[in-house]
Every structure is written in structure tokens, then in C-alpha cells.
Amino acid sequence: MSTAATQDTRSDRIVSACIYTALGLFCLAVLYPIVYVLSASVSNTKKVAAGEVWLWPVGFTLDAYKAIFDYKSIVSGFGNSVYYAVVGAVVATVLTLLAAYPLSRKGLPGKGLIMAAFVFTMMFSGGLIPTYLVVDKLGLLNTRWAIILPAALAVWNVIITRTYFMVTIPEELVEAGKVDGCSDFGFFWRIVLPLSKPIIAVNLLFYAVGQWNSFFNALIYLTNEQLFPLQVILRQILIQSKVDPSQMPDTSKLIQLKELQQQLKYSLIVIGMIPPLLVYPFVQKHFVKGAMIGSLKG
């Protein structure tokens, strides 16, 4: 910027220093717990308990991770979570695109009314029990669909996606398509979708992360442990400290698990944290842009 050319005053330099320090502290506060847990998860149990671990691992070992992979419901929970994240994200993204595109088009009769019907649900909802009764009535309880369908559309994402379409697909392009004899379906499929990769990526990421992180729907709609997502298992072990002996192949492993119980929690946190954190830096650029467009013009 042009300020580089002008001389900073003394007070400006003090302000700058304060800003850099504040940002540095923010980052440190965010990073420290994450780094600590990572280190603790690969450190010797006794050293962690004795308080010798502050930042870097002490007495490197992967025992806790080995124990995790013997615990059946963690493995199955991981698999279920991947399933819910992938299928859930695809279903939800398709629904969102189908809702957002028509609502972005100028001159669609009834558009305002439909949009209002969507937005109203952000401010008022039936609440916990009536929603549960609907899911029950549809016969979805204890099926994978109970996790995927009720979460299959987020109005906020529809708004962001619609705004993206309004900004990136100019009306002139629609008219040009019409002149060339393109139907609405054809235009959507051949012109709109190829131009919308960033917003599709944002939707997929948001829905997938949402599914990966959610536990409450599973808590109320599922009783079959085979269908539990990872978060429900994490809650049992991490927060309720419940370790289920029937989940271990043999007793010697169970004893080992008991010894490692505290350690196990560190490695479980890492396991629960890693997948979304791995994906997000790659799509960060897109979602920041998407969120910005949506928030400014929504």
C-alpha cells in the first residue's frame, strides 16, 4: 500500500507493534491446546501424568493409537462418520443447488414467496419433539436416513449459493442461452454447474464437516450401536469415561486399555480433530470468498 512510502510516526509504530502482538497471542491461544494434545497423545503415559509434557512429546510411543484400533466401535464409528459425511454432503449439496438456482433467477413468479418460506424456518421451528415425531412417523428411526435426511438442507447455504449465482451468472448469459435455444435444465447443467465449482466445493465442505461433527441427531434418532457415528463414541469415552469391555477382542488388551485410559483420550481427540482440519486449508480460499459474497449481498 501507499503507506509504505510515507514515514510511520512513532505512535503508529507502537500501534503496529500492539496489533502484531495481539494477533500473535490470538494464534498462540488457538494453537497451544491443539499442539499440546498432539504431543501428549504420542508421549509416555507416566510422563504426561507427571506433568513433564509442556509442548513437545516426551518418551515417544504410539501405544494409545494402537489401542484405539482394537476398540471395535471406534473403527465402526469412524466408518459410519465417513459414510454420513460423504452421502450427507452429496444429498444436501444437490438439494441446495436445486433450491438456489431457480431462486436466483429474475422474474420467476412466486419467487419471493418461496424465498420467504425458506427464510422463515431460520427464525421459527417446530422444535425438538415435533421434529422427532415426524422422523418417527416416517419410519426413519434407527436408520441411516435419520442422520442424512433431516440435515439435508441448510437455509443459510441456500442463501449463500443463491447469491453466488446472482453475482456470477449474469442475466445476459441466461438470455444468450435462451436465444440459442437452451432450456432451463440444459442451461443449468451445461452453463451454471461448470461455472459454480467454488460454491459446490463450499457446500460439500460445509455439509460434510457438519455431518462429521454432529452428534445430537444420532443421540436422539439412533439406538443401534452399529450405526453410531464417531462423535457419539467419542462422547462416551471422552466425556462420560465409559469404556465398554465387550468392544475389545481379548482381556489382555482390555487391561492395557484401562492403563492407557487417560492417554487414550488425547489420541481420540486427535482422531476426531484431524479429518476436517486436513480438508479445510485446501478449500479455505473458496469458502472465505463464498461466505463473503453471501454475507454482503444476502
Next chain:
Amino acid sequence: MTTLNAERTAAAHQRERTAKSSVGLGLRMRRHWQLYAMLALPLIWLAVFAYWPMYGVIIAFKDYNVVSGIWGSPWVGLKHFERFVESYQFWRLIRNTVFLHVYELLATFPLPIILALCLNTVRRKWFSRSAQLITYAPHFISTVVVVGLLVVLTNPNTGVANQLLGLFGLGPVDFMGDSGLFRHLYVWSGAWQTMGFSAIIYLAALTSVPPELHEAAIVDGASRLRRIWHIDLPAIVPVAVILLILNIGSILSVGFEKVLLMQNNLNLDVAEVIDTYVYKIGLASAVPQFSYATAIGLFRSVIGLVLLVLANTFARRFAKSSLW
């Protein structure tokens, strides 16, 4: 930029108007049938999973039982609402819910604004990029894991927080079991998780500030602090007001999942909020009371909606910025 957009939309409106007057409504709808076909699936979803439950809310005014169904169950008027308001739980739930939310609002509302203003003034690209990357990250960590982190880090025997206290000769503190600490832990771990991501929206507002304003201010000899105060901050205010309104609307529905996860028998006197109570008597209890739980939930939603409308009216009148 904005004026250009305005002109463009004005032209489009003109076009639209001429199109409307020349073609009848029925014909225009038929011409767009493919767009309606696309909307069919999302609308079915909306009807089933958003509006059907709203219809189900009438069980709050009935004594619902599974056999007779929603329609067959007898009407009981406001019985369940009266029972709730008169119950000994009532004031405790209201107090806990409002306290937690107001505290959360006061503590976490200014932080993203400060973060965004800081990020915006940093001129070294690599520094602001990595600061953003780091501060967004916790947003992607699940509530279960965040609460798990709290449990592990504050463990009285092995947690790093207590080891730190130990260095100063203080004692182990059972953070999670202390009802006096519940609110602080809840609010500040929430700040840790959401601060970075909430800053995005303010950063977006800051990008709309024309750089000429800053250049002119520099020429006039304005210090950096003055420029933040007089140029950057006013650009953020409209967005901040809208977010504040939304927050006030949800004052009775605090982050329910996280409260549920952080609850234990030791902190329940401050940790029980309306939503967790609804869950407990409605679904988690051995004898679920569907109608009573729905009534409490409805009570909460209606008050939330009223607060939202009030806050919006207030903001429109005094801050000239509103949701609608």
C-alpha cells in the same frame, strides 16, 4: 462499484417490468416449468422437515398420546404452559439460560471485530494469511472434541491446567465439576472456537472500504489508530448490528449441544437451560412427556421470535440498519 450494480439492477427491473406487462402470469409460469421442477425436491424437504413439525406444535395444547395421534388427542388449552410457568424449575431455567447467553454475547461479540480490525491492518501478507488459517481452524473441530479437550486439559490429576496451577502452589481445581466455573469455561472455550470464523464476515465488510479513504486520511495526517476508529469501524457497524439482532433473537436458545455435553451432576444448578430440560423430559426420560416438552420448547421459540422482532424494530429506528 455499488452505483454500477444499482444501475444494472435498475435496468433489469425495467426489463422485468416490460416483460411482465406483455406476458400473462400463467404463460410466464408455464414458460418456467423446468425451474419449478427443480424446486420440487427442496420444497418437499422443506414441507416435511420444517413445516410438518410446525404443525406438530399443536400437541403443546393437547394431551398427546401415541395411540390417538396428533389429531385424536384431547385439547387441554394452556395447561402445559401454566404448569411450566408455575413449576419451581421455571425461574432457574430462565435465569441460567439468559445469564449464559448474555455473558456469551458480551464476551464473544467484540472479539471477532477486534481480530478483523487487526488482520485488516497487517501489511505482511504471509502473516495475515497464516493468522487467518490458524484462527479459523477451531471452527472445524466438533463440539464433542472441544468439550473433550476441556475435560482432558482441566483434569484434576493429569490436566495441564492444573499442573500449571501447581507450579504456583495452587491447587488442583476440578474445573468441570465446579458450578462456579461452568459459565466461564463454556463462554471462553466458545470464544476460542468461534472467534476466527466469525471474523470473516467483518473482514468482508472491511474489503468494501475504498483505499482512497485511507490515502486521503494519511495525507491529512491521521494516525493509524484514528484511521481504524474513523474509517474501518464505521464500515463494520451495519454488519455488527445485524449480527447483534440475530443474537438477541436466539437469547433463549444457547448452544444447546455444548451445554448438554458439559453438564454433570455437580454443575447442574447453573448448567440446566431450557433446551436441555426439554430434551430431558421429552426424549431422555423413561416416561417421555411429549406435550409438556413441546409446550416449553414453543414458549422459548415464541419469546425468541418476539425478541428478534423487538430488536429489529429498535435497530431500524436507532442504528438505521436492520434485518428486514
